[in-house]
Amino acid sequence: MTADLGGPAQLVLTATVARRYYLDGKSKIEIADELQLSRFKVARLLETARSSGLVRIHIGHPGEIDVVLSSELRDAYQLQHAIVVNTLDEHDAVLRQQVGLAAAELLTEIVTTDDVLGLGWARSLMAMRAELTQLASCPVVQLTGALSRPDVDESSIELVRDVARIAKGPAYYFYAPMIVPDATTAQVLLRQPEVARATEQFASVTKAVVGIGSWDPPYSTVFDAVPAAEQASLLKLGVRGDVSGVLLDADGVAVTAPLTRRMICIDAAALRRIPEVIGLGYGPEKAPAARAAILGGYVSGLVTHTSFARALLAQAPR
């Protein structure tokens, strides 16, 4: 998925081509003539531009929020914030983008300079970052290590730094994987100065944004990163979802498993103490996991889309 964009000159060239093609509506041949390139070169640049994420195409009306559903959801689960994006599209990438956009707008609205913002690791958070243009100046803290996936571009590691740059606030980030082979390695990593620098901030985080992962059915980056045998034993222990690396059962009770000690992330108790944790959920199959996270008190705000909200409402308590 992530193509190499080369150095800065290459990058700017690619952007120039993309701008002329997509925004100015010129033909590839015109662009080729203008920039003294072959039309094939232009086509290839555009191809990399898209596959690398330099050019992003969004479909759907931005910011269309289903106010009725949002308010029902907020009431049903006693949430601090509930935003339901009204989308007819069930394409994962579109849902993610729209939820990301709504989350970005919510964050811009509710974060103040007195906050300390924590960020988990999820593709929806990358989508949020992509849509974020403005944020009150506040520190930004990385809550978990990274999980690389073939379908997520490498620069996602820069999530915390990017958001902090937009916020013009300090960034507490580190480069470490979310899951390591053994508990000892985790201990060693946690003692790394830059990791410790971030974890020390966990207690002062006032608002956090996390992705919601489902284990049954499996739609979770954490689940995918665990070997099949361990997946089975964790499911047997009752794990049904995860938020920011914290494993939860169907009722939202945190599950402590051998895996827990091999993860670089905020622990359940600390996550629960954060005054406001906004979960991003897309794909209605994840609704039970979101329900668990809310009931367990790990998530107090939700940004999601129509079908997800309906699924949640269908199983609302009382």
Add this chain to the structure above:
Amino acid sequence: MTADLGGPAQLVLTATVARRYYLDGKSKIEIADELQLSRFKVARLLETARSSGLVRIHIGHPGEIDVVLSSELRDAYQLQHAIVVNTLDEHDAVLRQQVGLAAAELLTEIVTTDDVLGLGWARSLMAMRAELTQLASCPVVQLTGALSRPDVDESSIELVRDVARIAKGPAYYFYAPMIVPDATTAQVLLRQPEVARATEQFASVTKAVVGIGSWDPPYSTVFDAVPAAEQASLLKLGVRGDVSGVLLDADGVAVTAPLTRRMICIDAAALRRIPEVIGLGYGPEKAPAARAAILGGYVSGLVTHTSFARALLAQAPR
């Protein structure tokens, strides 16, 4: 701009078509077959989808470079290269470091073994050297004498030698000040073998990197090195900026002044003949000087930061 999307059914149809076309990458003909539409209908739906804003195309990059601004700057001034570092920080030292880093990357990318690299003297070039780790093997030529400042450490004199070491190429450097007390001294110094060895190379330099100095407002190492009385008379002569020791007026025309004969540096004509001269500019106050250098043909590439680029674009020709 906003076209009518019709009722909800129409909207869904348009969104479906847009999704298949832009996200799934299907051809219009395929979509037409699938949805029982004519390919013309599909094309028209896509057209409305774009003009109505249902489909939005973003060009951006999560990294350090503002690709859109870079590309616009490149177009506006017909530059060979334009790199705009996306920074919200306006602290001089930070800007210098970031511009230096981008310049180092650019140099690594565009310098080949066939090039002869010329280097001016500026603090941004020191920052560039500090970030430079890799360079095609080529000769490196010193274009100006040095100017010592209390706030610049002595080792800056080693700029050319350091870069040449990284490039593993020959270094044409000399130890001489950029400004000397009188023309005779300059003549004497220019006849020094090691100085002559460098100046003989000026004609073969193919790529050069120079700092951009502004005289009004005064942000220039050269300006600072000149006594107040002479500063005033040079300003009266029209000097508004300098690149690599060449004094320029507001339109980028080289100014010959008494000072010119007291400087050890490449002369205006020779600088102008260098096929590619990359100017480094930071601090938005210097934008008019950069504009002059570009319009005068003394600089054909620019590495700078967000606010500088915006200032330049605001006064772009035409």
Add this chain to the structure above:
DNA sequence: TCGGCTATCGCTCATATGAGCATCGTCTGA
């Protein structure tokens, strides 16, 4: 130094696409 490997480039040719035009149905006002 020499194959062999790989990345990059531009080509051919079949296919996809857009500009502009003709047609058709519908609406409107006399």
Add this chain to the structure above:
DNA sequence: TCAGACGATGCTCATATGAGCGATAGCCGA
């Protein structure tokens, strides 16, 4: 009722584009 206006549709044909191929150049290990 009908002429005229208008929008929607699908056509022709010239042009733009993509898939796949072969040439070329740089690179690396023997």
